[in-house]
Amino acid sequence: MIRTLAKATFFIAVSALPISALAQNHSKKTATKTAATYHYAQRAQAMQFADDLAERRGLDREWVRQAIGQARLLPQVPRLVLPPARGTPKNWAAYRARFVEPTRIRAGLRFWQDNAEALARAETQYGVPAEIIVGIIGVETLYGQHMGNLRVIDALATLAFDFPDAHPRAAERRAFFQRELEQFLTLMDRTGIDPHTPRGSYAGAMGLGQFMPSSWSRYAVDFDGDGRIDLWRSAQDAIGSVANYFVGHGWQSGMPTHYAVAFDAATLQLDALLAPDILPTFSVASMAAQGAHVQSEGAQHTGPLALVELQNGAEAPSYVAGTENFYAITRYNWSSYYAMAVIELGREIATARATPR
Template identity: 35%
Template structure:
């Protein structure tokens, strides 16, 4: 999930999986680089160290974790100046480019890797889709866009990243809010790693049973330049809130276990309002573009009913018909604007109508570009992006007729219907 391609500005909350994956160009993937740990002698190094020590002390006291253990684990923490540049917003002359963004992620290498990943995990993906209602194509799409199925999970030590951004975030208008967010994530990392090491929360001031090696391994694991971890690029807070043990081995491992990653992505989407059997977005006919342009405001809120958009000529009647692959007329929607410069450098905008499931993807990464890419990647894998009238329900999860059988086909056999 990528800070740099942000399409609208909105404050991220701590329960959100932050947009921070080590996404890569479309070239073949090289061997992962060594973890970056070097210090850059920042002028505020001493103050950063003092602030970190204070936070560690607060966490240790509140959670009854022996302070010497945490101090020892953070003794070698480094401040990394390069990531301060990576999280800076684009310059004022930067032009958002939906076409370039889409091309970067919906491309042959990722799609081929997606087919392989699906085939390798087909039975489990079928199971998770039936249980959660989140289509396998969407899960595969998210993991592919995030890390190309684990090929690019970042090359920074997570404790270095979060310490740097928590106490030395670059000077931006939202500096205070961003530092607080990363302080929260650093605390979540400590609690996550303490639990993984066998500690209890709250503990009883006893270090018995705590595996120091596992604690340090967790704190020193690779992450993106914003602290996102593993195949699905979950932030520590999201790992604690939404990650699940998919393979049933009693341990959540988003770095090495595809099943844990698959189940965790599905759980995140389900808990963020994914509606089983419903489409993600609707294309807008040429005749409705002007009306859509007048309503587009960049705010990620479901402001209009589908019926209202039909009456304005932005959608067709079929898109408000559940039996025709659409949704209920009273379903809520928003106008999504995807700007790009054309070959002559003239600003253009593509518009689509985002539905509830579009907004669920936005909760994974707060970018219209990202959410639309996930939808179109899924379509390239065979997702039909239309409603499936439920045949029955089981514990509130909609099951489409023959859904499991449909997923026994090989992926990628159907091309996306949505034009770029």
């Protein structure tokens, strides 16, 4: 990562709620005013956290206190992390249409063409197909067009100290963002970057591949060989880092992500098959014994599988048998819908690339 991040141009990655333009503008003005006048130096809890962090990590106490103290509350952020209201129907077709669409496919084709050498090198070195890497970066940021324009430290501090209690896993998520704030400041200290400079998403994710600070620390690589890691402006670093992330989460070279599955209505035990959710648990034989038959080459698969359900609103759900590589994609975002969007976007771009024009 380089020291001139302030000169880079970033884009807001979060979508507004469906409210009127007038209300939306009013909300932005109110949020900006509030965020500008409330700093975490005013919060005893935040300052105690800063002192503890400095001691744990061996960082300069005043530097940490200043970094966190100058972080601003972002009032719009807590509502963005709340889950949809209960009863909100999931719809795979609608979700897919948001990401597997002409604009993103064209942008992905350009990205692949511009970075063909790095993608091929990553595939060879890490065993992760280029289309999966391209799919991730496309879904995450539309190839750098939507990397987020919020100060990372503001987003992380807001979620570390003002995570909404209404969330069903509030304590767990609050602790997660406190750890991410700690990782972020450790990273900034190590790289010599002003912690108030980096920009990212409302959750504190950064760069083309939207890495959280802990993922940056563990998996980011200098794939372009220039002696620094820059996930914002080096597509090569982002490509190598995404591939390394997958390897770190169990990606197996040459394994498909999923297979088609057919049901035997007479023996189907759907509840039992869905109980492990997307965690690969069943063999081909044990799935068949419960009425789900893996199709074609999947019948020869030797590893564990999960029955993945994709709801389609009022229509019948779709099902696939997900492999350990499907599960690895969900470690990027814990959603089977997300994983399928990544897979299908990458596949569409690969098809477009192979199609004579």
